[in-house]
Amino acid sequence: MQKTAIIIAGPTASGKTALSIKIAQLFNTAVISADSRQCYREISIGTAKPSPEELAAVPHYFINSHSIKEEVNAGLYEKLALQYADEIFSKNDIAVVCGGTGLYIKAFTDGIDEMPEIPAGIRTFLNEQYAAHGITWLQEQLQQRDPAFYAVAETQNPQRLIRALEVLEATGRSILEFRLATPVQRPFNIIKIGITLPKEQLHANIHHRVDLMMEAGLVDEVRAVLPYRNHNALRTVGYSEIFKYLDGDCTLEQAVTDIKTHTRQYAKRQLTWFRKDPAITWFDPRQQDEIFASIKKAISG
Template identity: 75%
Template sequence: MQKTIIIIAGPTASGKTALSVKMAQLFNTAVISADSRQCYREISIGTAKPSPEELSAVPHYFINSHSIREEVNAGIYEKLALQYAAAIFEQHDVAVMCGGTGLYIRAFAEGIDDMPDISPGIRAHLNEQYALHGLHWLQQQLQERDPGFYATAEIQNPQRLIRALEVLEATGKSITAFRSATRVQRDFNIIKIGITLPKELLHHNIHYRVDQMIAAGLVEEVRAVNPYREHNALRTVGYQEIFQFLDGHLSLEQAIEDIKTHTRQYAKRQLTWFRKDKAFQWFDPRDTGNILEYVQQKLQ
């Protein structure tokens, strides 16, 4: 049988982790995370890592593998994930990949292009503008100048927005032009499973999860990583809002409401991203029987 990766993707709080563990147990194999933040040891609550029980049920790669002091990006992830897959394939015919970071999944499945060099002047100018005018200015600029990328971008993450604007300034082209030019053919088979829930249920799960994170000590976790707040992994939903609370700009109640709102928006963007890839077959995660039947058919 050709070696196969089963990719399970979809919006946050849709049930990807539970399904991936079940799938890995079925094939007696391991899970490779495709989440850009769960690799960091210092942040666990706000990243919704698999539980200790899930982590011990099957081997996991790219969970707690790095320190927040290290920078990880899609190019680094592509190389690491290919190494993880090769290691799993030494023992097994099937591996499972699970996560919601669309760019990481694309880098693994198709390869990622080298990004253009950016002059320090462009970078400095955009960082100055961000310092002066804030996140809203970055969002506005990108929405006007690169609406295609903006539609799926992580718009609460200033570093991602600055990166996209840098590429625009330097080349006159959208950052997406550098992400789809060359598609690598992998020497293994890829089965893509997309999962999502009805909107009301997904939103309920998101709100419940945020409340659980607060109860589990999210504020203390964010306080502990305050020295690294400029790191890309912390410029995201769940961390930015609590930093705002710790700085005295928001009440805790408002910060929690903002996390819920921004997480719903992020989930919508994840769906937009994954639905553009027609190779994904979509399921309700509660329909495990149908999902497993589809995977078995594809494997034959």
């Protein structure tokens, strides 16, 4: 039987974790996370990491695997995830990959470009400019200097904008020139399952999850990582809003409202990304029998 990676993708709060564990149990296998923040040991609440019970239910890879002091990116993820897959495939025909970071899933399934080395000084300069002038400065710079990238960029995502400017500063070339045109062929089958919920239900899940994060102690978690606030993983939803509150720039109530708004916007961006992939078969996560049947059919293929 050929080795197969089952990808479970979709927006935040759609039920990916629970579904991936059920699928892993069905095939007596392990889950590789494709989430760019759950790998960090120091941040658990704001990243909606699987619970200790969920982590104990099946083996998980790329969760709590790194420290926030380390820099993890899609290139490193590709190497690690392929190693994890090899390890799983040495004992099992099936591996499950679950997450909402589209770039990480793409790196695993299609390969990722060799990005140029960025001198530390460039990164520091751009981070300082972002801190001083906000996201508008990043947007204006890219709009002027790399309009082709800006036309397709996630213009509300400072990480992506800084990355594009880093490449531009370091090489004089657009980040678009470093993107692989031809996907790498992997030595295993890939089945892609996308899950999402009706918009009202997804938004209700997001709001409920944020309330639970606050109850679980999100403010204390963010306070504990204040020294690392410029780390890419912390310049994201759930952390940047609480940093603003801790800086005295908004009330806690406003921060929570902003987290809910920004998480809804993030879920929309995730859906836009995943819907561009014609290989993904979409389901409502509550259609478990149909999902299992679809996977089994694709495996027996």
